[in-house]
Each structure stands twice: as structure tokens, then as C-alpha cells.
Amino acid sequence: MKQLHLPLSAEETQRLRAGDGVLLSGVIYTARDCAHRRLFELLDAGKDLPVDLKTTYLYYAGPCPAPAGKACGSCGPTTSARMNAFAPRLLDLGLPGMIGKGEMSEETRQALVRNKRVYFAAIGGAGAQYAQAIKRADLVAFPDLLSEAIYRMEVEDFPAVVAIDSAGNSVYDR
């Protein structure tokens, strides 16, 4: 398992190959269906976003509430394919990468290649395991969305697999 510290340099990103096992440390932001829709409404209206896209690794996830003494509740990835409608535009605006689970569309793959970015797959269903890797979680935007709000998370040794690399190779190609 390769230890990686986010944000990755361009060289580090381009060295990653589909199928590599990695342990991510650094800052990630959760966003799933509803949060993406809100971000797009703000973009379309020409308004400021609550996060700086150029430094934001998005984690497609909606956590369980945090029990007492824990930074975060159970928090594994959700199905990335639902975010295909949003990912290419965000990548073109400078998004450095995403973490989710499962294959993504050809359009997303092309956007990753075009922008030399990677898409990481976390292990779906391992929510309790991921909760241990999340050291801090702060609500950043859209509190009315509850678990679908945007949370800033500090993670340590967050296990993932490079799912689609910056050359467009995919771990899901069969």
C-alpha cells in the first residue's frame, strides 16, 4: 500500500496506476447527489462556492451521525456513477480528484485524462472501518441536507484503490 498525502503533486498523481492500493492522508470533502445539485445551482448563478474546487478532493459519501467521542459515524463511499452528471464539469474547473465506489462513465474518464486527475475507489460497505480513519469532521455547507451536507474531513491512512488513473486506465475494464 502506497502512503499518499493530499493534495498530490502533478507528478505524484500521474505516477499512480489503476489497481494501486493506497492509504490517503489529508483533507477531503463529502458531497453526494443533493450537494452536487446545490453546487451546480451556485455555479450556474455565477455565485461563490462554499469550497475551493481547485483544492477539494471530493468524497462521494453521506456519513452516519457521530456518536459521543467519535469524530464521525460510519462513513463508506456511495455509488459514484450517480455523480457522472457532475464530475466532468467539476474536473474541468480544477477539481483535483474524487473518491467513491464503482465504475464511472466514459465522459468522466475523458475528463480525468484531459485534466490529468485520478479517481480513487474506497471499499463500499466498509463504513465502520472508514470511520476509524476519519480524525475530524466539520460541517462546511448545506446543513439542511443532514447526512448529504458537505463535511470537511481530516483523514489518516484512508484505504483506497486507484480506480481510474490519469492515463484513463480503469480497474473496472474487463
Add this chain to the structure above:
Amino acid sequence: MSKEKLCIFRNLFYNIRMRTLDTSVISDCVYRLAGKAGITLTPACLAALERAKKSETGAAHFALDTLLRNAGTAQENHMPACQDTGMAVVLLELGQDVHLTGMPLADAVNDGVRRAYADGYFRKSICDPLTRVNTGDNTPAHLHTEIVPGERVNVTFLPKGFGSENMSRLYMLTPSEGRAGIVNAIVETVRLAGSRPCPPVYVGVGIGGAFDSCAFLAKKALTRDVGTRNARTDVASIEEEALEKINALGIGAQGFGGRVTALGVACEIAPTHIAGLPVAVNIQCHCIRCEKESL
């Protein structure tokens, strides 16, 4: 003896042996089952994941190993195994000799769900389909009630995640498509789902009935222990053939490629119309959670 007198005798007889049950007992049962199901994989699921791990290498092995460790972490920390603690599917087999008292049954079930999801720090995932506004307490539960003989109440709690639910399909086949058509429908559903529903999956299949009841059969099939076979040998052979063909797809754990794409296929069957052959395929992810209790 006159008909009326017979009726009186019959009613008297049934009233005497009728069991009275306050719905708060059902509410507490739902609370217990939901609380356990949120954090616990079924023993049959754990055994199937262990077997799958032994037959895989590389990324799929890593995924299965992570999932098995996750199951332990969930227990130790009393924390949901998966953050998608699901739509609360509650199957109630209600004995016809039970007289329910207290709050309305649906309210009692929802009350159990509400308390379990709050106390367990489970995610509340139920929202209005149009406004997407969350109900905030994971209610309403998806309650199926079946009236059965006897005076027991059997409660089954299935927290159903939607990454897998989204990949489910309903086929209205023609009778001539027959057994081969059924197997194709099952395998095609899993193939089209690919890596998205968190494989290795558990596949619940309804065969027969009508548009709606067929889908319910598929959901009900998922309450069977993974690995069990239908008692009808012709149905069991569909389960076996479909499982073999699914595992030949090579999708593997998390879609990383491998031999185990499904942990099991469970089919339930019901009579249908002479003109049709409905087949419903309900996908369950590898996080199989299902708790049962008989009251």
C-alpha cells in the same frame, strides 16, 4: 343446532383462544431488530464472505479482507457496518388469532424504527421523492403485513441499502421464454449493475405472480439465509445455474475482477397468469443484514 347458535359457539371458542398483543410489544421488537441489524452482518453472510476471500487474490482479496475486518470493527465500536443503514423493510407475519391493541400497527412499527435509528446513530435516509426533503427519522418503514394461521407474530427486519436497490430490475417475460429467459434476466441484471451495487451481491428473485407481487417475492427471497436453496428442485436448479453464470462474469468484489460476483441467488415462486412470466431481480449488496424474531 341453528346457524346463529353455531356462530355464537364459534365466536365464543375463538374469543377464548384469541391472543391479545399490545402493539408496543411489536414496536419494541422492531427497535431491537433494527438496532442489531444496523451493525451486524448475518452469520451466513460472514461465512460466504470468508469463503469468497479464500478464492480471490489482488484487489478483490483486499476488498473482501477489508469487509471482514469492517464487520469486526462495527461490532467492537457498536457502529453501523455500512453508513447506508437503509430503508427499513419490515415483514410482519401476523397470526389471525392475534388481537392487536394499543397504537395503530404502522405507528408502532415506525416508532420502533425511529427510536432504533436515533439511538444507534444510524443514518436517516428517507426523503420525499420530489422535494428530496429528508423525513429526519428514517420513517416511514416499508411495512408488509401477511395474515397467517396461528397466534404468533413473526417480525423480520431488513435494512435495505439503495446502491444495490437502484440496480434491481423487473422483466415481464412471455411464457415461451421460460426457464432460459428467467436465468438470462437474472444474469443480465447483475451484468448491467457491474461494480455499482457493491458486489459480491446477493440476488433475490421473484418468479411469477403479477407486476407488484413479483417484486415483493424478490424482496422476500432476500430474507432467506444466503446459500440456502428453494425447496422446489426445479427452482433450486435455476438458483444454481444463475449463480454459476453470474460468477463467470468476472466482475468480482467491488468490481475489481474475480471469481465471486454473487454470494448467492435466492428465488421465490408464485402462480402467475397464463399470458405472462414476470421475473423480478432485487439486488442486495454484500452487507447482508437481516434480523428475525417470533413473538
